[in-house]
Amino acid sequence: MNIEKGRCLGLVGESGCGKSTLGRMISGMERPDTGSVLLDGLDIYNKPSREIRALRREIQIVFQDSMASVDPRMNADAIISEPLINFYGLKGQCLDDRVSELLDMVCLPDGDKTKYPFQFSGGQLQRVCIARALASEPSFIVLDEPLSSLDVSVQAQILNLLSDVKKATDVSYLLISHDLEAVYYLSDSICVMYAGMVMESIEDIGDFYKLKHPYSLKLLSLRGKCGADSTDIENVSDSEDRIKGCPYYSRCPKHSEQCKNALPSLEKIEEGHYIRCYNY
Ligand SMILES: Nc1ncnc2c1ncn2[C@@H]1O[C@H](COP(=O)(O)OP(=O)(O)OP(=O)(O)O)[C@@H](O)[C@H]1O
Numbered sequence: 096m097n098i099e100k101g102r103c104l105g106l107v108g109e110s111g112c113g114k115s116t117l118g119r120m121i122s123g124m125e126r127p128d129t130g131s132v133l134l135d136g137l138d139i140y141n142k143p144s145r146e147i148r149a150l151r152r153e154i155q156i157v158f159q160d161s162m163a164s165v166d167p168r169m170n171a172d173a174i175i176s177e178p179l180i181n182f183y184g185l186k187g188q189c190l191d192d193r194v195s196e197l198l199d200m201v202c203l204p205d206g207d208k209t210k211y212p213f214q215f216s217g218g219q220l221q222r223v224c225i226a227r228a229l230a231s232e233p234s235f236i237v238l239d240e241p242l243s244s245l246d247v248s249v250q251a252q253i254l255n256l257l258s259d260v261k262k263a264t265d266v267s268y269l270l271i272s273h274d275l276e277a278v279y280y281l282s283d284s285i286c287v288m289y290a291g292m293v294m295e296s297i298e299d300i301g302d303f304y305k306l307k308h309p310y311s312l313k314l315l316s317l318r319g320k321c322g323a324d325s326t327d328i329e330n331v332s333d334s335e336d337r338i339k340g341c342p343y344y345s346r347c348p349k350h351s352e353q354c355k356n357a358l359p360s361l362e363k364i365e366e367g368h369y370i371r372c373y374n375y
């Protein structure tokens with residue numbers, strides 16, 4: 096996977112396929128067993144510890160469950176101030192002004208500084224979390240399903256906000272989401288993941304309609320049908336076949352003998368379009 100400056104990669108895939116795990120690895124929270132994570136060409140897990148701190152400033156994460164990602168005893172002021180104090184040593188009026196600026200950026204009134212998490216709605220608290228992520232002026236933010244606990248109108252507001260921030264600050268995003276519409280709206284490229292593997296990726300979101308992996312097509316067909324995907328999850332077995340061959344084998348309408356025996360590699364089929372399938 097490759098995410099360029101100021102761009103957003105949308106990562107989709109079913110529950111449990113490893114999206115959050117990947118997000119945590121990319122944000123420096125969980126060391127990968129294999130592979131590497133490069134930021135500006137440098138391996139983030141192969142740095143002296145003093146540089147790790149600088150890295151924490153560069154990479155931020157916004158979690159799905161905003162209530163669980165803040166300390167309930169801290170008010171919005173304290174939540175947003177923490178990174179400003181830790182990374183920049185701000186205090187007094189400077190600190191206060193910067194917190195106001197960040198609240199304004201996420202369209203919350205200055206008076207909200209004194210509010211505690213339980214006094215915010217889900218959408219408002221997610222804005223506080225976005226303000227906290229923006230406080231350290233990161234170059235990269237992992238957005239792990241930032242919309243899924245919110246209602247549709249608030250989702251649209253947060254999406255617009257994230258889009259405005261991207262334009263204004265040139266920050267890069269990894270947007271993890273089940274919502275293909277949200278991914279289409281905010282992302283510049285898309286990656287479809289299944290059982291911990293990239294099944295298909297498209298570098299230009301404008302070519303979204305070219306998705307052709309059987310699993311991608313399944314995702315597209317299930318758009319807006321809440322819960323429909325769970326019906327065939329039972330069919331997934333952790334058999335030898337699954338491990339040896341394609342992990343989507345047992346659910347795939349296009350499977351062949353070859354799929355059972357060997358895992359297809361991720362192949363480039365045209366400029367900016369990669370797919371892991373023998374029979375697309
Ligand atoms: N700390 C952990 N210890 C053991 N297994 C874990 C841990 N965290 C995640 N897993 C397992 O790893 C797999 C991938 O989990 P992950 O949270 O990355 O999925 P996900 O794609 O983000 O799912 P969702 O869409 O439901 O958030 C799951 O099977 C999960 O149970």
Ligand SMILES: [Mg+2]
Pocket residue numbers: 114115116239
């Ligand atoms: Mg997750």
